[in-house]
Amino acid sequence: MFQAALSCRTLSTGAEGMRRRILPKRRKRAGFYQFFVLSIIAMTITLCAISPAYGGPSQSDVIGTGRKTAQAVRVEHAPRLDGTLNDPLWHAAEPVRDFRQREPHEGQTPTEVTEVRILYTRHEVYFGILCRDSAPKAIVATELRRDLPQDLDDNFEILIDSTHDRRNAYVFQINPLGTESDGLVTEERRTEGQDYDPGWDGVWTSQARITGAGWTATIGIPFTTLNFTRSQDAVWGLNFKRFIRRKNEEDLWSGYRRVFGITKVSEAGELRGITDIGSGRLFIVKPYGLLGADRLSTSGGTDFLHTGGVDIKYGLRSSLVANLTGNTDFADADVDQQQFNLTPFRLFFPEKRQFFLENAGVFDFSTGFQDLLFFSRQIGIDPVSGQVVPINGGAKITGALGNYEIGLMDVSTRADGPNPSANYTVARAKRSLFGNSYVGVMGIDKESGSVLDRYNRTGGLDTRLVFFKNLIVHGYGAMTDSPGVSGGNSDVGGDVSYQNNWLEFVARRNKIGPNFNPQVGFVDRTDVNQSEADINFKPRPKIHGVRELNFESFIYHAPDTRGVLQTQEWQTTFRANFNNGAYTDDDIVDVFTQRLTQPFNIYKNVNIPPGLYHFTRHQLTYGSGQDRRLTFNLFERFGTYYDGHLNELQVRTNYRPASRFSLATTATWNRFNLREGKFSVVLAGLQANYSFSRFLTTSTLVQLDTANTQALSTNIRLRYNYRPDSDLYVIYNVGTRFASLAVTNPRQLREQRFEVKFTYSFTPSLERARKAEQAQTDVP
Numbered sequence: 001m002f003q004a005a006l007s008c009r010t011l012s013t014g015a016e017g018m019r020r021r022i023l024p025k026r027r028k029r030a031g032f033y034q035f036f037v038l039s040i041i042a043m044t045i046t047l048c049a050i051s052p053a054y055g056g057p058s059q060s061d062v063i064g065t066g067r068k069t070a071q072a073v074r075v076e077h078a079p080r081l082d083g084t085l086n087d088p089l090w091h092a093a094e095p096v097r098d099f100r101q102r103e104p105h106e107g108q109t110p111t112e113v114t115e116v117r118i119l120y121t122r123h124e125v126y127f128g129i130l131c132r133d134s135a136p137k138a139i140v141a142t143e144l145r146r147d148l149p150q151d152l153d154d155n156f157e158i159l160i161d162s163t164h165d166r167r168n169a170y171v172f173q174i175n176p177l178g179t180e181s182d183g184l185v186t187e188e189r190r191t192e193g194q195d196y197d198p199g200w201d202g203v204w205t206s207q208a209r210i211t212g213a214g215w216t217a218t219i220g221i222p223f224t225t226l227n228f229t230r231s232q233d234a235v236w237g238l239n240f241k242r243f244i245r246r247k248n249e250e251d252l253w254s255g256y257r258r259v260f261g262i263t264k265v266s267e268a269g270e271l272r273g274i275t276d277i278g279s280g281r282l283f284i285v286k287p288y289g290l291l292g293a294d295r296l297s298t299s300g301g302t303d304f305l306h307t308g309g310v311d312i313k314y315g316l317r318s319s320l321v322a323n324l325t326g327n328t329d330f331a332d333a334d335v336d337q338q339q340f341n342l343t344p345f346r347l348f349f350p351e352k353r354q355f356f357l358e359n360a361g362v363f364d365f366s367t368g369f370q371d372l373l374f375f376s377r378q379i380g381i382d383p384v385s386g387q388v389v390p391i392n393g394g395a396k397i398t399g400a401l402g403n404y405e406i407g408l409m410d411v412s413t414r415a416d417g418p419n420p421s422a423n424y425t426v427a428r429a430k431r432s433l434f435g436n437s438y439v440g441v442m443g444i445d446k447e448s449g450s451v452l453d454r455y456n457r458t459g460g461l462d463t464r465l466v467f468f469k470n471l472i473v474h475g476y477g478a479m480t481d482s483p484g485v486s487g488g489n490s491d492v493g494g495d496v497s498y499q500n501n502w503l504e505f506v507a508r509r510n511k512i513g514p515n516f517n518p519q520v521g522f523v524d525r526t527d528v529n530q531s532e533a534d535i536n537f538k539p540r541p542k543i544h545g546v547r548e549l550n551f552e553s554f555i556y557h558a559p560d561t562r563g564v565l566q567t568q569e570w571q572t573t574f575r576a577n578f579n580n581g582a583y584t585d586d587d588i589v590d591v592f593t594q595r596l597t598q599p600f601n602i603y604k605n606v607n608i609p610p611g612l613y614h615f616t617r618h619q620l621t622y623g624s625g626q627d628r629r630l631t632f633n634l635f636e637r638f639g640t641y642y643d644g645h646l647n648e649l650q651v652r653t654n655y656r657p658a659s660r661f662s663l664a665t666t667a668t669w670n671r672f673n674l675r676e677g678k679f680s681v682v683l684a685g686l687q688a689n690y691s692f693s694r695f696l697t698t699s700t701l702v703q704l705d706t707a708n709t710q711a712l713s714t715n716i717r718l719r720y721n722y723r724p725d726s727d728l729y730v731i732y733n734v735g736t737r738f739a740s741l742a743v744t745n746p747r748q749l750r751e752q753r754f755e756v757k758f759t760y761s762f763t764p765s766l767e768r769a770r771k772a773e774q775a776q777t778d779v780p
Helices: 003-012 024-050 059-063 088-092 766-775
Strands: 069-071 100-103 114-120 124-132 155-161 169-174 180-185 205-211 214-222 234-244 249-252 269-274 283-296 303-317 320-328 391-401 404-413 422-432 438-448 455-467 471-481 490-499 503-512 528-537 546-559 565-578 583-596 600-603 606-608 611-623 630-641 644-658 661-674 677-691 696-705 712-723 726-735 751-759
Touching: 069 114, 088 114, 114 234, 114 269, 124 155, 155 214, 169 214, 303 391, 600 661, 606 661
Parallel strands: 069 269
Antiparallel strands: 100 249, 114 124, 124 214, 155 169, 155 234, 169 180, 205 214, 234 249, 234 269, 283 303, 283 751, 303 320, 320 391, 391 404, 404 422, 422 438, 438 455, 455 471, 471 490, 490 503, 503 528, 528 546, 546 565, 565 583, 583 611, 600 606, 611 630, 630 644, 644 661, 661 677, 677 696, 696 712, 712 726, 726 751
16 A cells, blocks of 8 residues: 555544344445456556556666676775775775666666775675765765664665575665664565665674765675675675765666666676685674663552673574574663554554564565564563563574575563563465565464463465566465454455556455454454555656656445445545655545444543444645755645544654754644544654764654643663664653554553663674584585
8 A cells, every 4th residue: 555545544444343234235335346446456467468567668678688797806904994985995896887867767877976896805895985976065964873764865775685585685874974774675675764674783884974076985894794604706686776865866776667676686786706705604692781760650669670681693594594582671672653543443553672673574474454464562562551571582583595485483471460471483484486476374373371361373374476577466364263262263365566657556355354363463453354456647747846746546445244334435645746855645535434333432531432434534745855954744634534523733844954963843733523522632742863973872752642641751862882783872761662552542551761771792703603603514
């Protein structure tokens, strides 16, 4: 689903359906929607057959045949990594120059010159980057904090597919200040808002400088960071991406089609020339110590904290990594952004804890409608109260064995308050097929110390078939097993998607039984037989300042498993994207039919009674150009809502006067005028960040939620990255750390917590590593 449709779907989900037979007329109507969806699918497949696969000529048609190749040059010692290319060693490498635009003019020569040189020693690979710029004073560089999105800055990305499987890769990103961000691409999927999943953290070094001719950067990546153990005649998948913020221009070395981008690992070029290197086996030990005090709103006293633990990463093979954790702590995880739920179903809050984020894509088993068969937030966090549940320890193995991608995880939690002890085991395997296709299986087992709920088990099969590189057919089936439950415990469905430069299309269909209950997953609703079709036309007319127009429409139809209509929505949207990054996103009409079978507690003692409701809403959105120090977003959604009216007004701003300081604000004002009463809910947030350097940063987040009695919460954090992958944190939190996943808007658990956490990351001596390697029987 595209972004606009996703935001509206959060309003459209209805309550559980009534248990009654439908009238014959209703049954005929449901059949019409099934016919509609199937007709759209057939139309899309026909379009695929008669139109070019990429919406234009292939990459080889423009730049010649064959995959692009870069050459790495061996040097006896490391070049100076000072952010400049003044070291004579850099001149030994032939520069990579042949970049092409992906945006705004696909396939054309970039407006600025980019060069990359590649060197390596026995233990590390080095990249020297030259980004020439005709207006160096206009280079945008404002972010000094590590691991945050750099989309508001000029930046450069390196993609490395060290196993050369053309499906998965590491990504290293740097801006003109030398600020680092990194992550993984899994199965060529793009994470929302970024090219990669930022949950992975690697050990590498970088420097960058803005010069009179543009900006330059130097990067050093140890082979151990890539867990690269092959020592002779290595071939990597490789790609580069440069982003010029003021022009909103994206230049790639390979795979520059708009429907591809840098995440299309199979379209990357190749790096050759690396040979005769030392062991690059990953082996990192990272202990931590923590002191502090904690006071929960549910307890009358203060607990003094004094604990420690350890995390270990070890490369079993070049494509297989083991993660171990003992007495796991997540004090440094970001707190949740507060939301107000306008639906009688659960809100989704993303995972933010490092152990679960790393290689999380391996365990992905999505079921089409924002649901997940495995959702790691169900481990170690009480889903009702949001209270942290202590983790004894865990182990995880992720990676590839031949044509199989595998993921194994086992985590143990101890009893705490109302939460009994539990053990969670997750297994995921996918067999690679043609292209980027696969067939997979997943099993999840939760064993609980509760006598009333001793276990919960989930199993599923899925497949993803890719045709013409951008026509994707996805199907799945899953079942759950809990004590005393039999029948109605399955989820079966599928979807098809297609995109080219002027069209995007998605159609989904699934059926979820009333007793389907994956306790270690996330399901928006059960007892539903839902269908959806979404089509978006994306012309690029020659209008000054306008890059692309979108004309999107979708229809969503969701009766229960007995055919009684629960939710129906259809929407028409107009969207315009401008060359400077500004946009407008307007829902011309958004029509809902929604059934409630029980009172919907929308706010405190306000309950919307059961019934069948019809309402219509409209949306106006404008986002300013992204090349300014001050950016803003204005959002207004209005119209009828159940038996009354609702106006949603939101204003977001981001002010970056200098690279050391930034200030972001958000304010949402929901004004309800219902038959049950008039009231308003205000959500507001202010985040101030100050960076003394790239390695010493502070952030303060203040949030306001008038739906809760204690409306104000504050999180203050200082981070000192005193050496790669080693940090000192000082954290003070008043309010909610992790939000509840319960339906409606429950009162949130609040705590007052002060912590000092120290981590130290190191790699055991090379001699010990060699002995460990000799003890392994599966060394490639």
